[in-house]
Amino acid sequence: MRGGIPICFPHVRNLGSLEQQSLVRCHNWTIDPNPPPPPTNGIKAYLDLLSRPTAADMNIWAHNSFELRLRVSLGMANLTLTTRVKNIEKVKALSFNFAICTYISVSDISEVRIEGLETTDYLDNLKCKERFTEQGNAITFDGELDRVYLGTPTKIAIIDHEKKRTFELRKDGLPDAVVWNPWDKKSKTIADLGDDDYMRMLCIESAAVEKSIVLKPGQEWKGRQEITAVLSSYCSGQFDRHVASDG
Known part of the structure; x- marks a missing residue:
């Protein structure tokens, strides 16, 4: 479970057992x-x-009266997950x-920085969900x-300096962002x-x-995440946008 991109529904984190948190994470899909065709935007x-x-x-x-559709789309250097709950x-x-x-493989976590969440409020799960505002130019x-960052931008950048690679994460319909790394002591307590x-x-x-999604009978909700890998010697606010050939 500590890899790939698990889907958490109908609850997220710290709300009981794994099944309660992530009902569909334990489902057979x-x-x-006969899926509807995708838009013509480079999807391969x-x-x-x-x-x-x-x-x-x-x-x-x-x-538990729901239907969850997950579309997995691959482009030349991007992965898009589009979810619909009805x-x-x-x-x-x-x-x-x-x-x-999303679990991302990095070279060395101490050489990674996240940009795009500056000045954003967050709940610190290590401090009883106390609310703070991000003060740094980047998360290191x-x-x-x-942390649970609230009301976040639609674009977040994950920069891996050692690999000279940046992941651009773009999202719609998903206003928050959770950032987690357990570090050494907690890693020793996690079986997997x-x-x-x-x-x-x-x-x-x-x-x-932060806020639950509420659907009336027959209503549908849509959320979307796209991850693109680019080779980058990242300079704040600028991407050297050469597409990574190996993802």
Whole structure:
């Protein structure tokens, strides 16, 4: 579970068991054999996955009348995840939180910086969710970090200086962003994370956390995240936009 891009629905983090947090994360998905075509914007390959409630879900989450569609689209140097949640209940509203939990492989976490979240308010999960405002020009890492940034911009940059590579993360419909690295002490307490793996990973989530999404019967919500890899000797506010050939 500590890799790839898990989908967290209907709750996100610190709300009980894994199943309660991430119902669909533990589901078997089905492939839509006849998905609608994508827009003609450079998409080279795409796949639509569907998740619907099971009989066992009622024991975990009462509001389980939903259909979740996940479109995975690949371009030459970008990966796009488009999610749609539909309330198929005829009477009750559907309330949920959502996150696209992206694990990024990095060379050395101490050489990584995140730009785009400057002056943004965040909740610090290491300080009982106390609210602060980001003061630095960028987020850097020298210890455990677990924050929920609120009302974030649509574009965030993750710069890996050692690899001379930048990930541009663009998102729509997902106003918040979670940034997490467990550092050394917590890594030793996580069963599915090696003791030194924290040095080579960064978790950043495009999320709707602070405010729940509420859908009336028949309504649909859409969220989207696109990650593009570019070779970069990043200078604040500027990208050297040569497309990375190896992703």
